[in-house]
Amino acid sequence: MADEIVLKTAPADFRFPTTNQTRHCFTRYIEFHRCLAAKGEESNECARFAKYYRSLCPGEWIEKWNEQRENGTFPGPL
């Protein structure tokens, strides 16, 4: 093993301490897109949020939300 393998995933968020993590996934997605809007597409700081929402949210949900964003029908505070 040349490099130490580090397992990392979205950390436990104290804003969402219960079993229901739906809002956690949604919030991370929104945070990522707000970060993109604020800092620009090329910024590396938003990559952290991207990893979090990708870990938590099912792929189908993300596709649906991406479509909704493109159509302008996304129901969240982007």
Add this chain to the structure above:
Amino acid sequence: MIVREWLFLTIAACDAAEPWQLGFQDAATPMMQGIIDLHHDIFFFLILILVFVLRILVRALWHFHYQKNPIPQRIVHGTTIEILRTIFPSIIPMFIAIPSFALLYSMDEVVVDPAITIKAIGHQWYRTYEYSDYNSSDEQSLTFDSYTIPEDDLELGQSRLLEVDNRVVVPAKTHLRIIVTSADVLHSWAVPSSGVKCDAVPGRLNQISISVQREGVYYGQCSEICGTNHAFTRAPGNIGRLLSPLWLSRTTRGATHPRSKLLQRAAGAVGSQGARQ
């Protein structure tokens, strides 16, 4: 703490439903071990109460005979016994409540951040698993479907209605976060050995944290009625093959290898290797 690990290789743990099984499956997580211990605690008091009540009942019936006891006593009240039979049944639930609440609250405690997130999505009538921790874009998740192997395709030694074509592969002794959801109707993801049962609700993400302490293949079944083939859906599709050192060495080599070759091989090829190994 296991001192002589090699000894345990010769003992096969019960990690799947056995015919005519009476007790629990062997614990693979601290949570399940806690549940089993609580069960033992409660069972002790249960037997105490059962024996006591049965004894009183049988004794009363036995002695209530017109020849043995022609003049039955009419007892209206007795202060001492009334006080005793109120106090003791209040103390016993207290002895039961203490370990019970301790387990309940410790199950909810999140002490450590999870190391890996796995999404288990229920469909009618199979499971999809997504490993998305190492994506660099929205489309790159390691995703696979997990169908129960039909009886005709089983190989010698495989369990009927428990084996699955692609198993979930998970590292041992690691804090896992499993996110359970559904794409159509209610399902439930249950692995008795790990003490896990979590409903899969469409539109909702339910999180469970486990840390499996030993390697092995664990089986589970869908635990919420979901249609015609509910009985034939395997809930976790086996949490298989917890390979701690192998996982760590093959899982990630930086961002260019987000998917582990071991994972793909294990997930896809396990079905052809036969049963519990």
